[in-house]
Amino acid sequence: MKKILAFDIGGTKIAYAVTDENGNFANDVVKVTTPKTSEGIYEFFKTVVKGLEDEVDGVSIATAGAVNNENTRIISHVGNLPEGYNGLDFMSLTDKPLLLENDANSAAWAEYKLGAAKGTRHAVVLTLGTGVGSGIIVDGRLLKGKSGAAGEMHVRFDSGEHRKCTCGLWDCLETYVSGNALTTDARLYMREDMTSYDVIRGLKDGNPKAREAFDHWQSCLENTLVLMGNIFDPEVIVLSGSMAQFVEYEKINKQANHDILTRPFELKQAVFENNAGMIGAALLLAERLRQEERP
Amino acid sequence: MKKILAFDIGGTKIAYAVTDENGNFANDVVKVTTPKTSEGIYEFFKTVVKGLEDEVDGVSIATAGAVNNENTRIISHVGNLPEGYNGLDFMSLTDKPLLLENDANSAAWAEYKLGAAKGTRHAVVLTLGTGVGSGIIVDGRLLKGKSGAAGEMHVRFDSGEHRKCTCGLWDCLETYVSGNALTTDARLYMREDMTSYDVIRGLKDGNPKAREAFDHWQSCLENTLVLMGNIFDPEVIVLSGSMAQFVEYEKINKQANHDILTRPFELKQAVFENNAGMIGAALLLAERLRQEERP
Numbered sequence: 250m251k252k253i254l255a256f257d258i259g260g261t262k263i264a265y266a267v268t269d270e271n272g273n274f275a276n277d278v279v280k281v282t283t284p285k286t287s288e289g290i291y292e293f294f295k296t297v298v299k300g301l302e303d304e305v306d307g308v309s310i311a312t313a314g315a316v317n318n319e320n321t322r323i324i325s326h327v328g329n330l331p332e333g334y335n336g337l338d339f340m341s342l343t344d345k346p347l348l349l350e351n352d353a354n355s356a357a358w359a360e361y362k363l364g365a366a367k368g369t370r371h372a373v374v375l376t377l378g379t380g381v382g383s384g385i386i387v388d389g390r391l392l393k394g395k396s397g398a399a400g401e402m403h404v405r406f407d408s409g410e411h412r413k414c415t416c417g418l419w420d421c422l423e424t425y426v427s428g429n430a431l432t433t434d435a436r437l438y439m440r441e442d443m444t445s446y447d448v449i450r451g452l453k454d455g456n457p458k459a460r461e462a463f464d465h466w467q468s469c470l471e472n473t474l475v476l477m478g479n480i481f482d483p484e485v486i487v488l489s490g491s492m493a494q495f496v497e498y499e500k501i502n503k504q505a506n507h508d509i510l511t512r513p514f515e516l517k518q519a520v521f522e523n524n525a526g527m528i529g530a531a532l533l534l535a536e537r538l539r540q541e542e543r544p
Numbered sequence: 545m546k547k548i549l550a551f552d553i554g555g556t557k558i559a560y561a562v563t564d565e566n567g568n569f570a571n572d573v574v575k576v577t578t579p580k581t582s583e584g585i586y587e588f589f590k591t592v593v594k595g596l597e598d599e600v601d602g603v604s605i606a607t608a609g610a611v612n613n614e615n616t617r618i619i620s621h622v623g624n625l626p627e628g629y630n631g632l633d634f635m636s637l638t639d640k641p642l643l644l645e646n647d648a649n650s651a652a653w654a655e656y657k658l659g660a661a662k663g664t665r666h667a668v669v670l671t672l673g674t675g676v677g678s679g680i681i682v683d684g685r686l687l688k689g690k691s692g693a694a695g696e697m698h699v700r701f702d703s704g705e706h707r708k709c710t711c712g713l714w715d716c717l718e719t720y721v722s723g724n725a726l727t728t729d730a731r732l733y734m735r736e737d738m739t740s741y742d743v744i745r746g747l748k749d750g751n752p753k754a755r756e757a758f759d760h761w762q763s764c765l766e767n768t769l770v771l772m773g774n775i776f777d778p779e780v781i782v783l784s785g786s787m788a789q790f791v792e793y794e795k796i797n798k799q800a801n802h803d804i805l806t807r808p809f810e811l812k813q814a815v816f817e818n819n820a821g822m823i824g825a826a827l828l829l830a831e832r833l834r835q836e837e838r839p
Contacts, residue, residue: 371690394777398806401774479696482689511693
């Protein structure tokens with residue numbers, strides 16, 4: 250059984266653990282605060298890798314940012330990580346096989362191989378967190394595009410509301426469907442100082458303004474499901490990330506499947522939570538190691 | 545060299561010709577008016593196929609509507625063809641190999657193998673006609689999805705303008721980017737009795753209202769390019785169909801590539817015009833025949 254040292258790096262935390270090729274962790278997941286400089290991040294990776302590389306067959310890193318098709322480097326600017334991060338030479342960390350993959354793609358791969366999309370060939374996994382990410386499985390393969398950056402959910406929902414997106418454009422899907430979007434709806438439908446938490450709390454308390462805010466957010470999510478359903482005709486759309494738990498699955502599943510032109514998909518909540526990225530990138534590396542072993 | 549009897553069937557015309565496996569026609573393309581009943585269509589196919597099947601290695605049909613992954617039958621309602629059309633038993637037309645494929649997918653395959661997307665592995669072909677169709681090539685393969693219906697461009701552009709779409713929903717992309725959409729813009733920006741033709745004529749005459757109408761239409765097309773660029777990260781986006789000739793390629797290419805988060809794509813006009821569907825479906829069949837011959 251292969252062993253992989255699996256990392257997941259985000260803007261606030263780096264998590265790591267040793268996992269087997271079925272995504273079972275050999276130890277508790279360690280979490281540390283992400284260092285403030287790219288040099289600090291590199292040194293941290295180096296220290297952990299040096300300490301554990303003799304025990305493992307390879308190193309996988311799930312990361313924010315688009316990763317090239319060779320899984321060796323980051324090809325896009327990564328807003329929530331320090332300057333210089335996207336230029337780091339990850340391949341110099343170890344002589345063992347090392348695989349880098351985007352965190353949303355990695356999470357999607359975990360759901361596809363072992364989670365909510367297991368047994369399918371066509372799946373869309375949407376990560377609804379602060380922003381919106383996606384990982385798309387087309388006939389059993391991760392959609393990467395020419396450079397590795399496919400699956401960016403920055404699509405203009407030209408709604409005329411004029412919400413500024415983190416990508417620099419206006420009215421992207423992300424500004425209507427993310428956690429931040431629900432805070433925008435809280436301000437619009439409730440009060441200027443309200444956030445997404447107030448919407449969720451208000452929903453439980455039967456607050457009609459909170460219901461309006463949530464319904465607006467959820468109707469934008471339904472538009473997103475129609476978009477992905479019509480373009481990809483997937484067997485399943487999986488929702489992950491911090492906002493996934495609040496979605497009214499039965500209702501929105503029915504509505505979206507009524508509105509698509511393709512055949513019905515299943516809407517499911519992700520099986521893996523925070524560790525999906527680590528597991529998915531480790532599975533991708535384990536698969537590559539097995540392929541390289543074939544005679 | 546294999547010979548294929550290639551058909552393309554649409555709501556108004558059926559075209560057919562014998563082609564070799566490189567898409568070269570052996571004779572002039574014959575065009576007839578589409579019969580008004582599904583029985584009439586079947587009888588017409590049957591007559592032509594019976595007359596020519598001894599001369600060819602197979603029959604290909606590019607058709608409106610989504611086609612299943614086995615390329616044997618239509619799986620969706622086809623609005624612009626007579627009732628019962630989607631239930632036709634195409635496989636009973638001949639004992640020779642027969643392949644059915646959606647017309648936009650077929651046209652995309654022709655552009656990918658021999659046309660504007662030749663030499664790439666990742667391409668999006670948008671057909672801008674009365675409606676909007678798409679054929680998408682992901683790493684050298686046609687994107688079909690679980691049932692064969694992938695690539696439906698019915699995506700809600702939630703713009704608040706409330707344009708009714710032929711699919712039954714409101715404010716689909718198709719209502720902003722098609723030929724019909726430009727007629728809607730002509731009415732909005734010019735006069736109630738104006739059409740897309742008046743916009744194009746007005747543009748040449750320097751009419752500022754026509755320019756406004758066209759700019760609105762073209763900005764919606766640019767949104768569509770950003771959508772497809774961000775989701776698929778293609779090497780090339782090809783525009784085909786009757787509206788493709790009017791697009792200001794250099795301008796919109798620059799703008800869309802400025803707005804995407806992925807790596808730049810090339811925007812190109814399709815090489816094949818009306819015969820792209822026939823050629824593409826014939827190429828797909830020729831490829832299958834070659835695969836079946838392999839030892």
